[in-house]
Amino acid sequence: MKLPILNSFHLQKKFQISNVQYRGRFAPSPSGPLHFGSLVAALGSFLHAKSQNGLWFVRIEDIDKPREQAGSVDDILNALESFGMVWDQDLQTNNENNYRGCLVQSNRLERYQQIFDDLKQQGLLYSCYCTRKEIKEMGGIYLGHCRNKQHRFDAHAVRIKQQAAQTEFTDLLHGKVNIDEQLMNEDYIVKRSDGLFAYQLVVVIDDIDQAITNVVRGVDIMELTPRQISLFNLFGIAPPSYLHLPLIVNDDGQKLSKQNKASAINCSDPKPELLKALACLGLPVLSQSSLSALSIPDIIDWAIQNWDINKIPTQLNILL
C-alpha cells in the first residue's frame, strides 16, 4: 500500500538532509526524583553523545500530567547538574515554552494536535470503543475490531491504522532485534480516552522536531522501537539510530522505578553513585583508583574519553 504524503514535517526534512551533527536526548518523566536506574540511562545517552562531540538535549516528558509530582522537573534537572551532565540548548525548537533550555511536552499540545489532525484528515485514524477488558478477552492484542465501524470521534480512544508495520530493527548494542509481528501490526492508540496524546505518537513528533539522530535509552522501550520506526516512515523522515541500555533491577527482578519507590539519588554526595553508574555502563572504574580523588567534571571528562560501546554489558538487566 502506498503511504499518504504528510506535509507536516517538510521543514524538518530539509533540516535532516542538511544536518550531520549528532543530536541525542534524555527524556525523563517528572513523576518523581531521578533514581539510580534513570541516572544510568541519562549517563549512557550523555556519554554516547559527548564522545562523538554531539549535542545532548533534555526533554521533559510530562504529557501524562496526572502522574506528575510537583517539583520533580527541577529535582531532575538539578540532579543532572550535580552529576556533571550539562545539557545543550536546542536552538531548533527553542522558544518561550522551553523550561531551563529543555523542551516541555505539555507546552506542545497544539503541535501534537496539528499532526493528529493531519493524520485524521488522511483517514489514518479511527475511534475505538473497545474496553481494555474486551481486548483482553479477544486475546490481549487488538485486532482492528473498530477499524471499519466509523465510530464518532468523541471521548473514546483513537487508534492509528498500522499499514506498514516494522517487525525488526538493528540496535547498536544488541544487533538485529525482532519483535512480535502481531504486536507490531496492532493499530495502536495515539490519543487516549481521557483526551491525552499517547507517548508513542508524541515521542516520534518530538524526535523529528528536535532532529534527533541517536536515541540511547533503557531496554524497556526496545519492544516499541519498530512501531516508532514505522511512524517515522509514515512521516517520510529517516529514523534515528537506537541503542538500548541494560535496566537496573532490584532484588525482585523489578526495574527500578518511581512506582516501586526506588530511592532518589544523593545529589549532595554524587561521587559514589556516579562511579557505580559508570561501572554499570562498562567503564573501567575499578582499575582507576585515582578516580575518586577527581572532581565531578573531571570524572565526567574521563568517562567521555573512555566511553566504549563495546564494553557496555549486553545483558538486559543489571542487579543493583
Ligand SMILES: [Zn+2]
Ligand atoms: Zn475498538
